[in-house]
Amino acid sequence: MKTRKSGSKAPSGAHAQAPSGQPSTRDIRRRYVLMTAIAAAFAGAVVYGVAAHVREQLHQESRIRVAALAATIAAGLPAEEIRGLRATEVEGGSEYEALRVHLVATRQANPEVRRVYALVPGKAPGLWRYALEADTDPSVRVHAGDPFDAGGRKEIAGAMRGPTAERKYSRDSGGSWLSGYAPIRDAGGRVLAIVGVDVGSRLALASEHRFLSGAAIAYVLALCGIVFTGFDRYQKRRLELERNRNIHVRLSIHRLAEVMTRSGAESDLARHALEAIAEATGFPHWALFKRDRDKGALVLFATRALNDQAQLELAPDPIGPEASSHASRAAFRREAVTRRKGDGSVGYAFAAAIPEIGKDPNVCAVPVVEHDETTAVLQCFAPASRRFGADDVTLIRWMAAQLGQGLKRIQLESRDQLLASYMRSTDEMLVGFDLDGLITYANPAALRALADSRSGLQGRGVDGLFLVSEKPGAAPLLAVLRGAGGYSGELVCCTVLEIKFPAEVTVTKAVDRDGNEGAWVLVGRDISERRDREDEIQSRTEQLELINEQLQHANDGLAEANRTKNEFLANTSHELRTPLNAVIGFATLIEQGITESEGERTSFARSIRESAEHLLIVINDILDLAKVEAGKLELALEAGDATPTIMAAVEAQRVLALRKGIKLEVETPAEPLEMQLDPARLRQVLLNLLGNAVKFTDKGEVRIKAWRKPSPAEIHIVVEDTGIGIAKGDQSRLFVKFSQVDGSYKRRHQGTGLGLVITKSLVQRMGGRISMESEGAGFGTRVTCVFPVAQAGTRMRTERDPCLNES
Amino acid sequence: MSQRILIVEDDPMNAKLFQLILTRKGNYKIQITEDPAYVIQEIQAGTVDLVIMDVSLSNSQLDGLPVDGLQITRRLKRDPTTRQIPVLLATAHAMKGSKEKFLRESGADDYISKPIVSADELLQRIETLISKRGHAVPPADR
Numbered sequence: 001m002k003t004r005k006s007g008s009k010a011p012s013g014a015h016a017q018a019p020s021g022q023p024s025t026r027d028i029r030r031r032y033v034l035m036t037a038i039a040a041a042f043a044g045a046v047v048y049g050v051a052a053h054v055r056e057q058l059h060q061e062s063r064i065r066v067a068a069l070a071a072t073i074a075a076g077l078p079a080e081e082i083r084g085l086r087a088t089e090v091e092g093g094s095e096y097e098a099l100r101v102h103l104v105a106t107r108q109a110n111p112e113v114r115r116v117y118a119l120v121p122g123k124a125p126g127l128w129r130y131a132l133e134a135d136t137d138p139s140v141r142v143h144a145g146d147p148f149d150a151g152g153r154k155e156i157a158g159a160m161r162g163p164t165a166e167r168k169y170s171r172d173s174g175g176s177w178l179s180g181y182a183p184i185r186d187a188g189g190r191v192l193a194i195v196g197v198d199v200g201s202r203l204a205l206a207s208e209h210r211f212l213s214g215a216a217i218a219y220v221l222a223l224c225g226i227v228f229t230g231f232d233r234y235q236k237r238r239l240e241l242e243r244n245r246n247i248h249v250r251l252s253i254h255r256l257a258e259v260m261t262r263s264g265a266e267s268d269l270a271r272h273a274l275e276a277i278a279e280a281t282g283f284p285h286w287a288l289f290k291r292d293r294d295k296g297a298l299v300l301f302a303t304r305a306l307n308d309q310a311q312l313e314l315a316p317d318p319i320g321p322e323a324s325s326h327a328s329r330a331a332f333r334r335e336a337v338t339r340r341k342g343d344g345s346v347g348y349a350f351a352a353a354i355p356e357i358g359k360d361p362n363v364c365a366v367p368v369v370e371h372d373e374t375t376a377v378l379q380c381f382a383p384a385s386r387r388f389g390a391d392d393v394t395l396i397r398w399m400a401a402q403l404g405q406g407l408k409r410i411q412l413e414s415r416d417q418l419l420a421s422y423m424r425s426t427d428e429m430l431v432g433f434d435l436d437g438l439i440t441y442a443n444p445a446a447l448r449a450l451a452d453s454r455s456g457l458q459g460r461g462v463d464g465l466f467l468v469s470e471k472p473g474a475a476p477l478l479a480v481l482r483g484a485g486g487y488s489g490e491l492v493c494c495t496v497l498e499i500k501f502p503a504e505v506t507v508t509k510a511v512d513r514d515g516n517e518g519a520w521v522l523v524g525r526d527i528s529e530r531r532d533r534e535d536e537i538q539s540r541t542e543q544l545e546l547i548n549e550q551l552q553h554a555n556d557g558l559a560e561a562n563r564t565k566n567e568f569l570a571n572t573s574h575e576l577r578t579p580l581n582a583v584i585g586f587a588t589l590i591e592q593g594i595t596e597s598e599g600e601r602t603s604f605a606r607s608i609r610e611s612a613e614h615l616l617i618v619i620n621d622i623l624d625l626a627k628v629e630a631g632k633l634e635l636a637l638e639a640g641d642a643t644p645t646i647m648a649a650v651e652a653q654r655v656l657a658l659r660k661g662i663k664l665e666v667e668t669p670a671e672p673l674e675m676q677l678d679p680a681r682l683r684q685v686l687l688n689l690l691g692n693a694v695k696f697t698d699k700g701e702v703r704i705k706a707w708r709k710p711s712p713a714e715i716h717i718v719v720e721d722t723g724i725g726i727a728k729g730d731q732s733r734l735f736v737k738f739s740q741v742d743g744s745y746k747r748r749h750q751g752t753g754l755g756l757v758i759t760k761s762l763v764q765r766m767g768g769r770i771s772m773e774s775e776g777a778g779f780g781t782r783v784t785c786v787f788p789v790a791q792a793g794t795r796m797r798t799e800r801d802p803c804l805n806e807s
Numbered sequence: 808m809s810q811r812i813l814i815v816e817d818d819p820m821n822a823k824l825f826q827l828i829l830t831r832k833g834n835y836k837i838q839i840t841e842d843p844a845y846v847i848q849e850i851q852a853g854t855v856d857l858v859i860m861d862v863s864l865s866n867s868q869l870d871g872l873p874v875d876g877l878q879i880t881r882r883l884k885r886d887p888t889t890r891q892i893p894v895l896l897a898t899a900h901a902m903k904g905s906k907e908k909f910l911r912e913s914g915a916d917d918y919i920s921k922p923i924v925s926a927d928e929l930l931q932r933i934e935t936l937i938s939k940r941g942h943a944v945p946p947a948d949r
Contacts, residue, residue, distance in 0.1 A: 570902050574863065577899035578818060581922035585824040588926055594831040607820055 024282075024386075028237055036230030043222045051215040055208055062204040063165035066180030066197065071163035073106050073116060074182035074195040082118050082184055083192040085131040085144045096132070096144070103134035114177055115198040118184065119148050126150075126157065131193055156181055159194040169201050176201045249395065252280030256399060260406030269410055270302035270403070277378070277399045278304055281392060285357060285381040287314055288403070289327050291374055298327055298377055306381075309353040319374070330365035331374040336397055338388050339363035357383050364388045366396045368404030378403060429503070431522040432510065437462045437478040440519065449526055450495045457496075466505070466522070467492040481507055481520060490527065501528045575618045579611035586611075621758065628761045635681055635765050639790040641672035642715060645679050646706055649686035653702075657694050663701035664694070673706055674790045675715045681762045688755040689719040689783050696781065697723030713789040715768075720782045725774040763787075810856040810937055811836040813849055815876060816897075817864045821921070825859060825897075828926045833933070843869040843879045850889045857937050858883070862898035862909065877913040884914035893936035897921060 077099065085096055099118075107116040116134040121127070128148035135141045150156055151170070158164040159181030169176040177198045183191040256276035262269065274286045284305045289298035298316040306314070316325040319332045330337040340362055361381045368376040378400040382388065388396075423430050429446035433439045442450070442457040450465055451457050457465075463476040468491050480487055487507040494500050505524030509517050586604040595601045627633040650666045657664040686704070693702040700722030707716055763770045768787035774780065812835045816822040822839045829835045838855075840846060841864060849855045862876040869879065876896065883889040893916040896909055901920035910918055916936050923929050 570900065570905075573902055574899045577901060577921050578821065581899060582818075582820045582824055584922040584924060585821075585828065585926075589824075589827055589831070592926075594827070607823075611820065 025238055025241065028241060029234060032230050032234035032237070036227055039226040039230065040223050043226060044219060047215050047219040047222070051212055054211055054215075058204070058208055058211065062178055062199075062201075063167070063180070066165040066178050066199045067163035067182065068180075069110065069113070069199065070159075070165075070180040070182035070195050070197045072182075073103075073197060074163075074184045076102065076106065077118065077184050077193075077195060079184045079186040079190075079192040082131050083120060083186075085118075085120075099132055100134060103132055107134045110199075112200045112203060113197055114174070114200050115196075117142070117196050118193050119196060120193045122147065128156070128194075153179055155179075156194070156196070159183055159196075160191050169205075170198075176205070178204070249280050252276055253398075253402070256280065256402050260402055260409070264410075266407060266410050266414075267302060269406055271304070273399075273403045273406060274302055274304040277396075277403070280399060281380070281395055283380045283382050283386070283392075285354065287311075287327075287379045287381075289316060289331075289377045289379065290407075291319075291331065291376060298331060301376070305354075307353055313353070316377075326363050326365040327377040327379050330367045330379075331377050334367050334369050334372070334374055336364065336366045336393050338365075338393060340387065354381075357381050360384045362387055364393060364396055366393070366400040368400050368407070370404060370408060376400075376404060376407065427525065429505075429522070429524045429526075431457070431462070431524075433462050433520050433522070435517070435519065439465075449501075450493060452496050455496055460496075462520075462522070465494055465496075466503075467494055467500075470500075477507070485509065491524075493524075493526070501526050502531055503527055572618075572622060576615065579615040579618070582611035583608050583615070621755070624758050628758055633761065633765065635678040635762075637676050637678055637766065639674060640677055640679065642675055642677055642682060642706065642717070642787075643668050643673055645677070645682045646686060646704060646717065649683050649690055650704060652687060653690045653694055656691075657702060660694060660698065662694065662697050662699060664690075665701055665703040667703070667705040667707075669707055671708070673708060673715050675766075675787045676790050677766055677787070678762075682766065685759045685762050685785070686717070686719075688759045689785075692755065693719050693721035693723065693781065693783075697721040700780075708789065715787040715789060717785045717787070718782060720780065722780045725777050725779040725781050726772070727774075727777045809834045809836050811838070811854055812857045812859060812933070813837075813846060813855045814839045814859045815841065815843075815846060815864070815867075815879065816859070816861045817841050817866055818861075821861075828923075828929065829933075832926055833930045835933075841867050843867055843874055843882070846879065847883070847886070847889060850883065850892050855892055856940070857933060858892060858894045859897050859933075860894050860915065862896060862900055877909060877915075880913035880915045891940065893917070893940055895919060895932060895936060897923070 081095060081099060085099070103116050103118070107113045117130060118132040119128040120131045122129050128150070129144075130142045130146045130148055131144055133142045152168075153166055153170070155164050155166045156179075160183060163180065163182040165180040166178055169178050171177075177200050180197050180199060182195050182197075184193045184195060186192050253276075256273060259269065259272045259276050262272070270288050274288060278284050278286060286304040287300060287306060288302040290301040291297070292299050297318050300311060300314050303311055303314075316327040316331075317323055319328045321332060323329050323332055326337045326339055361383060363379065363381055365377055365379040367374045368378065378396065380388070380396060423443045426443070427445050429449055430441070430443040431439060431446045431450075432441035439457045439460050439462060447457060463478055466477045468474055468477050468480050468487070470492055475483075477487065477491070486509065487505070490502055490504050492500050493503045503524045504527045505522055507520055507522045510519040510521045512518055586608045589595060590601055590604050595604065624633065646666065646668060650664060654664055690702065690704065702719070702721045702723075705716075705718045705720070708714070709716055760770050763785050766787060768785055770783065770785045773782045773784070812829055814822055814825050814837060816825065816839060826837045826839060829837055838849065846855075846858065850858070858880075860876040860880055864875050864879075867874055867879070869882070876898070880894050880896070883892070883894060894913075896913065896915045896918045897920075898905075898909070898918075899921040900909070906918045906920070909915065916939075917932055919929060919932060
């Protein structure tokens, strides 16, 4: 607002120049009308004066003529005799008649004369009596001695001194007349009577009228001359003014155009433009709104001759069909909108802040339109007395268009500058080349990346610098571009010094305003660092994924181990408690003497022993496992034959097999099965395997086979059964400690689930391996143990087996 | 007339021990079985006043599927014709929380852990259950 403030005050000099030097056509017209009116009035006054004077002259002449006529008649009448005709009785006398005939003759001699009469003084001064009257009509005839009614006749008294006439015409139904009087004197000069004569005014008035008509005609002619002259002068002056104004407007337009080509800040440009526009149009008060591209509303951008308060009041409402402010309406309609004084639709409260505009201003708002889109609005305010004519609006519209072009140019210039500085400072390579592949432009980044310090890139071919592929015979870039119309992706840059690096580029066609393809533009960046980084990230990611997988695996194993451990504890507790129940129960019975015989007591004691023995087995299993866990299970390995151990294990299980009604078969070769073994531990292994086989087989057979495999030299011991088998999914769990196939309480076979774990460990400690196969639940089970054949000098394995620690 | 107790137990030595305690120290008539169908049949026949139920049963099958003591109890407690007979779980599964878990899962009336250290306590529990007969609440459907 502060900058605008100074802007609105500065131009007052220029502002004063325009309107005072260039009065409006209206002013001129008003002035000439006034001058013409004055001239016409003056002419009228002159004509009137002359006419009045001439008319007075004519009137005087008429009076003199009437007075002279009266004097002539008076001279022809004898004074003494007239004096004698005072009374009525004289009528009919010869003397009287003679006089009357004389008088009648006199009257008839002059057709203008209406009446002729002789009067004698009455008894009082100013009173007159008729002596004689020259009228022949008896009905209106007066008689001698009748009193004379003077009426309005004022000059009759003057007749005593000499001939005279009335100043004014008298009038009755017969017409108007002028009365004249003359004294009748005796020989001594005394006035004895007077003669009155009434002369009709027709002739006199006719001449007066003739004169007045002439005067009027003369005046009208003069008026015509005056008006014509005035109009002619007005026209000349107007044309001259218009010519001046045209020159002025043209100069102003020129100035505006010149301002519009200047560079500088947009706001400065707008301010100078408003100056030029104000000078060109003669309207001092202006506002320029710019359309905010984001919000779409008009924002006050520059003003001229509008003070701060007025600027504050200028806030156009949103652009739209409902907009009430003239600027917004103009912006929406994309055409000029004017307001005339008295238009009540919009009040301009702000205008009150500017006395020379007043509260009821004329307004003209003109949009600046670009591509059917309003980009700005130029608004002018004028006092109620200055109306916007069609010429004004056209001029303002023209100015607005100029202003719009200027603003657009500034925007384009700043965009160009931005673009140029971007191209200079960016790290991206920008390379322009023509349709023949010759480089026309390369920005500093491209020069740094591709050229050496001495040579530029101008004029070089792109195909030597950018390789779509390094393979021999690959299509050059230009061919690819011609084929595909563009390129986007990675390629290899080959610098002037033949150094290669990978780059990611996009090549597009550059099109001029008319859509002609004239060149190619390549934008790209060196991605060698990025590629290194990507490789590194890739390998790190893979490492992390591997570690993560291992952790996940370990975690799963831990969770599983924890679960099986809890399960194992519960099962172990159960296995320990079950025989204890019998031990405690039977002991209680004996203790409390609730026995019926000595044999029963013995039976109870046996039950206690058997249960305790079972308890011992369970405890031993657990202890063995604890040793296996700790890696402290000591084996006394020696070279020897495995056959006796196998036979002993079979015999130990034979009773149980017999009891269950299943066959127990054994196949061993005739030659000894020499291997490294701890006979007690091997027996434990076989007992466990055979025990399981018998336990899980309800019918059919259990078979143990042993043989020596020549190559590689190994001892194979296989235990097969036709029992319940093991589901495929469970087979892997069998050699894991604490695990049993069926963890629920409906388990049909008792045991701690430790046997196979201990067995596997023992087999491994003897240098062997163990595996289990089953075709699935219900198809029997086959367990295979493989041991190395004993060799002379084989060292005893007493060291701890590493695999024990990890499981 | 002496009360009749049906013992469901897979271990013959423990079954015999129960029988001895309950016949010598109490005055009960004892039947021993591993067969769930027999249990249901006897209860429905009205010849049973209480069931002592083991949880781990290695040989018991019902409708061709292996079942444990909890499943049998649940079956008994869901069936209106068998639910009124009290069931005492007697099991060597005696980890912390086992009692609550088993009673909740099976709907059994009481629980006693093996080893049974006091025969008198066992007898007193049985006495209490029989006197409260028919007050057991069936388990909620799952």
